[in-house]
Amino acid sequence: MSYTFQFRDVFAAWEFILQGVAMTLYLSAVTMVLGLAIGVACAAGRLYGPKPLRVLVGVYVESIRNTPLLVQLFIIFFGLPSLGVRFDATTAAVITLAVNLGAYATEIVRAGLEAVPKAQVEAGHSLGLSGLQVFRHIVLFPALRMMYPSLASQFILLMLATSITSQIAVEDLFHVASIIQSRTFRDFEVYTVIGVLYLLLALVFRGGFALLYQLVFARR
Amino acid sequence: MALLEIDKITKRFGTNTVLDDVSLTVDAGEIIAVIGRSGSGKSTMLRCINGLEPIQGGRITVDGMQVNDKATDLRKLRQQVGIVFQSYNLFPHLSVSRNITLAPTLIKGITEAEGREIAREVLQRVGLEEKLDAYPDQLSGGQQQRVAIARSLAMRPKLMLFDEITSALDPELTGEVLKVLEDMAKSGMTMILVTHEMGFARRFGSRLVFMHEGRIREEGPAAATLAEPRTQELETFLGAVLH
Amino acid sequence: MIREFGWVDVLYLVFAMRWTLALTATAFIGGGLIGLVIAVLRVSRVWPLQAIAVLYVQAIQGTPLLVLLFVFFFGLSIVGLPVLPWIAAALAFSIYAGAFLGEIWRGALDAIPKTQWEAGSALGLGFGEQLRHVIMPQAIRMAIPPTVGFLVQLIKNTSLAATIGFVELTREGQLTTASTFQPFAVYLTVAFLYFLTCFPLTQWSRHLERRSYGPA
Numbered sequence: 197m198s199y200t201f202q203f204r205d206v207f208a209a210w211e212f213i214l215q216g217v218a219m220t221l222y223l224s225a226v227t228m229v230l231g232l233a234i235g236v237a238c239a240a241g242r243l244y245g246p247k248p249l250r251v252l253v254g255v256y257v258e259s260i261r262n263t264p265l266l267v268q269l270f271i272i273f274f275g276l277p278s279l280g281v282r283f284d285a286t287t288a289a290v291i292t293l294a295v296n297l298g299a300y301a302t303e304i305v306r307a308g309l310e311a312v313p314k315a316q317v318e319a320g321h322s323l324g325l326s327g328l329q330v331f332r333h334i335v336l337f338p339a340l341r342m343m344y345p346s347l348a349s350q351f352i353l354l355m356l357a358t359s360i361t362s363q364i365a366v367e368d369l370f371h372v373a374s375i376i377q378s379r380t381f382r383d384f385e386v387y388t389v390i391g392v393l394y395l396l397l398a399l400v401f402r403g404g405f406a407l408l409y410q411l412v413f414a415r416r
Numbered sequence: 417m418a419l420l421e422i423d424k425i426t427k428r429f430g431t432n433t434v435l436d437d438v439s440l441t442v443d444a445g446e447i448i449a450v451i452g453r454s455g456s457g458k459s460t461m462l463r464c465i466n467g468l469e470p471i472q473g474g475r476i477t478v479d480g481m482q483v484n485d486k487a488t489d490l491r492k493l494r495q496q497v498g499i500v501f502q503s504y505n506l507f508p509h510l511s512v513s514r515n516i517t518l519a520p521t522l523i524k525g526i527t528e529a530e531g532r533e534i535a536r537e538v539l540q541r542v543g544l545e546e547k548l549d550a551y552p553d554q555l556s557g558g559q560q561q562r563v564a565i566a567r568s569l570a571m572r573p574k575l576m577l578f579d580e581i582t583s584a585l586d587p588e589l590t591g592e593v594l595k596v597l598e599d600m601a602k603s604g605m606t607m608i609l610v611t612h613e614m615g616f617a618r619r620f621g622s623r624l625v626f627m628h629e630g631r632i633r634e635e636g637p638a639a640a641t642l643a644e645p646r647t648q649e650l651e652t653f654l655g656a657v658l659h
Numbered sequence: 660m661i662r663e664f665g666w667v668d669v670l671y672l673v674f675a676m677r678w679t680l681a682l683t684a685t686a687f688i689g690g691g692l693i694g695l696v697i698a699v700l701r702v703s704r705v706w707p708l709q710a711i712a713v714l715y716v717q718a719i720q721g722t723p724l725l726v727l728l729f730v731f732f733f734g735l736s737i738v739g740l741p742v743l744p745w746i747a748a749a750l751a752f753s754i755y756a757g758a759f760l761g762e763i764w765r766g767a768l769d770a771i772p773k774t775q776w777e778a779g780s781a782l783g784l785g786f787g788e789q790l791r792h793v794i795m796p797q798a799i800r801m802a803i804p805p806t807v808g809f810l811v812q813l814i815k816n817t818s819l820a821a822t823i824g825f826v827e828l829t830r831e832g833q834l835t836t837a838s839t840f841q842p843f844a845v846y847l848t849v850a851f852l853y854f855l856t857c858f859p860l861t862q863w864s865r866h867l868e869r870r871s872y873g874p875a
């Protein structure tokens with residue numbers, strides 16, 4: 197083993213790395229909000245909507261869940277322009293990630309809504325609550341609590357998956373790594389450092405989600 | 417020498433002392449009925465006897481083997497001491513026959529065919545010979561509990577521990593399990609039973625042990641002790657369960 | 660030379676799928692072995708072993724697969740192995756699958772009631788005998804649906820091996836795009852091929868899941 201590890205050049209590019217982290221956080225945050233919105237809308241459509249809508253949502257969920265994110269990204273970024281629909285890399289990334297997360301979120305939200313016992317809904321109606329009141333006070337809160345852990349892990353998976361957008365040159369943390377690599381030729385070191393950073397981000401996310409859970413759900 | 421000797425044992429879960437200075441000697445052929453309020457430590461005592469729970473003080477000796485000793489082979493010990501739980505705990509993925517033969521074939525190295533003979537014999541003792549190839553979920557609660565007893569018997573234990581084995585059963589199924597216990601009692605098996613069946617304890621128990629807050633509060637001949645409790649606690653307890 | 664995206668290209672894509680499947684199979688076997696060890700360490704009653712398993716799972720599940728791939732790709736030469744994409748991919752995907760399968764299988768082992776272990780103990784069975792004869796057979800039944808579900812994830816994720824130049828389905832798609840300039844048609848075809856592989860597995864996994872809740 198004659199290889200000497202050298203991290204100095206890598207750490208010298210810290211400003212650069214921070215920019216990458218910022219981009220990764222931005223992508224994660226925006227797509228979490230969008231993806232969750234898609235998920236809630238589609239879950240509602242799938243559960244309460246008319247038949248054609250339910251089928252449509254089903255097709256959406258299955259086609260996303262059974263194809264790779266990378267290929268979805270290529271279709272939207274490289275494929276759509278040939279139909280005249282053109283996005284810059286970051287927009288294409290946000291769209292792809294949100295659409296992708298939305299499909300998983302749909303399933304999670306749907307499962308959560310379905311898990312609220314029917315008897316409780318009936319009890320609510322029998323107390324004279326309106327449909328919306330029952331949904332808000334009886335279905336939504338327990339359902340949210342139930343789906344929270346799955347959503348949180350899906351969000352962390354998504355944060356890690358934002359690295360894939362580097363493949364269409366979005367300047368996220370992973371992309372920064374490849375730039376530093378081309379300057380320093382310290383490839384192994386660069387990717388190790390980047391890996392540790394992602395790991396830290398994942399830990400921060402997990403901690404944040406746990407804290408949020410305590411704040412929102414555990415007190416009641 | 418006594419078959420079982422419990423000598424001043426202490427058992428704690430964290431800071432919660434569950435058994436405190438408990439001593440009990442059981443000779444071969446005795447039938448000990450253990451009664452007491454929920455949480456008084458009855459199950460814990462049974463679990464300590466066959467080494468499912470470590471103890472923090474004192475000594476337990478079964479047939480000359482010290483339970484709480486690193487040098488003791490727990491596998492050997494458990495061939496001598498069978499235990500049956502309230503919730504049967506049969507292996508749902510195995511047939512009745514395999515439930516019974518699993519331990520003997522693995523531990524005593526007997527063949528599956530020999531094991532099956534043993535299974536047939538012990539099932540006969542609990543009146544379920546025809547269920548040899550059934551699966552646990554095809555049996556009623558009472559039948560499952562009888563299979564669990566048969567499974568323990570197949571190891572040819574010298575001492576049997578029963579932890580409220582009829583408590584999960586419907587009243588009409590309790591009888592068939594008690595019948596099995598009766599037969600075992602008559603055949604001279606040494607048994608310790610935690611039970612709420614006072615009638616059974618009175619008729620078949622050679623001795624009664626009343627546990628209260630982790631201690632043996634009262635102990636004596638079963639029928640006499642039940643008829644004339646000496647402590648206020650036992651009197652109160654009996655008042656509560658008999659009325 | 661630019662040409663039309665035609666049936667020949669589709670055929671090439673279909674052929675490239677064998678590398679997708681080969682990588683999936685390799686990772687599934689490698690990851691399965693690792694996962695088995697991880698799951699058993701987790702249910703062992705020895706805390707340093709548990710800690711090792713937890714750390715492994717946390718570290719791998721907290722790192723993007725892309726990073727794993729690149730670390731292994733560039734790490735090969737350091738440990739004196741030939742720098743070949745398929746070696747790096749096989750290693751990275753096995754390590755990755757090991758963490759996820761280990762976690763899935765631990766979940767299945769944990770789902771078996773403690774009283775089953777205890778019943779085994781009480782009969783004098785040792786830890787290994789309890790695991791092998793009492794717990795595993797029940798856990799396997801529970802573990803099959805999520806394992807098949809993960810297999811789908813694995814198939815899809817092997818697409819990332821394209822980024823280190825391993826020519827599987829997605830990489831073949833990139834190459835075809837470069838020579839036909841018809842990315843939309845090509846990538847849709849690629850996606851469709853993935854779908855054809857994954858969808859039946861997804862359905863099967865769902866079917867199995869329903870079955871295990873069925874009348875027992």
Ligand SMILES: Nc1ncnc2c1ncn2[C@@H]1O[C@H](COP(=O)(O)OP(=O)(O)OP(=O)(O)O)[C@@H](O)[C@H]1O
Binds near residue numbers: 434454456459
């Ligand atoms: N694994 C455990 N961890 C912590 N505490 C325990 C554990 N098992 C039992 N205990 C505690 O030990 C005490 C005695 O429990 P035990 O099960 O022996 O009572 P018991 O007399 O069998 O009661 P019951 O009639 O309800 O079965 C209880 O306070 C119980 O909470």
Ligand SMILES: [Mg+2]
Binds near residue numbers: 459579
């Ligand atoms: Mg008890």
